[in-house]
Amino acid sequence: MASGVLRDRRGATTLEEVASRAGVSRATVSRVVNGSPRVSPDVRRGVESAIAELGYVPNRAARSLVTGRTASIGVVINEPTGRLFDDPFFPRLLRGISGSLTERDLQLVLLMPESAEDAQRTADYLIAGHVDGAVMVSLHDDDVLLSRLALASIPLVLVGRPPQGVSASFVDVDNRQGARSAVEHLIAGGRHVIGTIAGPSDMPPGVDRLAGYRDALAAAGLISDPALIAYGDFTQDGGASAMRQLLAAHPDIDGVFAASDLMAAGVLSILAATGRHVPGDVAVVGYDDSAVATSTNPPLTSVHQPIEEMGREVARLLVEAIDGTNRARRRVILATDLVKRASSAGRRVP
Amino acid sequence: MASGVLRDRRGATTLEEVASRAGVSRATVSRVVNGSPRVSPDVRRGVESAIAELGYVPNRAARSLVTGRTASIGVVINEPTGRLFDDPFFPRLLRGISGSLTERDLQLVLLMPESAEDAQRTADYLIAGHVDGAVMVSLHDDDVLLSRLALASIPLVLVGRPPQGVSASFVDVDNRQGARSAVEHLIAGGRHVIGTIAGPSDMPPGVDRLAGYRDALAAAGLISDPALIAYGDFTQDGGASAMRQLLAAHPDIDGVFAASDLMAAGVLSILAATGRHVPGDVAVVGYDDSAVATSTNPPLTSVHQPIEEMGREVARLLVEAIDGTNRARRRVILATDLVKRASSAGRRVP
DNA sequence: CCGGAACGTGAGAGCGCTCTCATCACAAGG
């Protein structure tokens, strides 16, 4: 009877075997594997070659059982809408996190709860101690999962500023300054009637980017007319309908800052439909510097965020929290860059 | 002295405690937890309430140690270039996989090797049995990791048709038929001089989409002129320079099928720059139905792929392989849809 | 009324590892 069901790490080498091969005890092999200094050089060499010959790889489960550590961290993406899937934010972030964790031989367990029920299970899983720490991509105010995790004592680092009263370490991009620089750029280009398509006000990036817009206007001594602010949901359609509102209230608008490239693409479509020239009549700046920014006509000036770096940073903070190197709450804000393209060139370009 | 380093699942409840609370043995609790039928209903109820009261969650490491199973599967994304990061393929795929695994209470361990060295470590990790199976997003011909895994006896399912001689279960999208339908659509729109911007010929999707282009031409009895085929690297710039080649050889071109939306965006930019109207003079069709497709001017007709479904399917096959339900090599091909937009409307639209 | 199947339950071994503690060899100090 052939082995019906595949189970077990079929005959994987154990510490015991390495030990007997090297003529030492399990304990000594363990010390070598874990880099303890309390091993004489020649014994160490002997053990190392036994390990190499046998192709020994430690069993993580066994190790985890005794140490109480899992050598893995959870990354929670709790985003029911399609928002995150329309720009490369998410893969880049994961790449940054992954790179940083690999160096420390930690596993990345990805959790993407889809329903409220999923979210509960995810929280249970994390709190049960199946990972040594967690990264949460936090976007909404009403994140139940986030509040549960923040209460539990599991090491936790957020991507993005946490909403309201949640206190946790986080890494964020300087949304406010990024938005501000975008609007300052419009002002420097000679625009006077500058509107914005803001993101949802229950999402910190939405709030922060709007604040940056206001900062820039205030600093330039321009009035901030509420009719120059419309809200979108970060999608192209949302951007388009918000732009229609702005035009209805302010046909004389000559500059628009959209809180995402997708919304900026919607803005462009409406401007084209109403016969306005970009950047001649209206200058447009987006946010994210995504693939969309280069594929529109004209290409979008946009705010670039160091997403991979954010991932690396978040992993670093989490590792520190797990190791107990640093038990304080940490806040890291990364700077953005404005990438200038044709959509915001000076007035009336040929 | 306060606990300096956080370790251990601090005081997590164990089977033993549940057992004594319920007045039964560890074995019985284990049976209840694992849904064995060999437990009388009243004992089961008692145990279940003890579990609930104590908030018991099984320790995966301990379980894994004895069963030899890890209840986790590895997902390998081995893509050094930025290709995957410019469209939402990757997050959607992960979502599909994740959803399917969650139902079966399996963990998703994400592996994104960046260097050749990383790839070796990843292979070691997978082969060492730290996961019960693996999904590989396979794109290139020269994938060393893939060949190593295919040799090892670890359950493996690929996303995308494997290159050359590799034999493994896989789930793919019908690239060939998708491309064919795109080109047939151009033909039906009255186009006669139809070119294509193909993907790299060391990537199965590149090869398959080109084949689909040829199929459609052949079926329509159109000649297939090699000068109507140019190659890009799936990026916008690549698409643009390939389009320049096509125009140089065939100024009379009136239809283009690009193997990615990004390349199609490059095509549009060149057509605009050379004063050609889309779709009036040249109709364009892309591939991927990404966010880019709706943000170009005009919006791109594009081939839509059921990516999440692909993820779900790949997870299903892997679980079957792990459970031994099905030991045969499996091949699943999913159908695509052509999403029609303005870039390929009939000739000379007003 | 008895033998034995069928079922429910418990005892106990052991998965592979780490870690504490005991042991041993050797060196240095009195």
Added chain:
DNA sequence: CCTTGTGATGAGAGCGCTCTCACGTTCCGG
């Protein structure tokens, strides 16, 4: 020469779980 210290090594317990096996009970057919 004996004590004490120091550093290298081994013995053994035990992490929390599953699983085999044995045992006791019930229930059936003969």
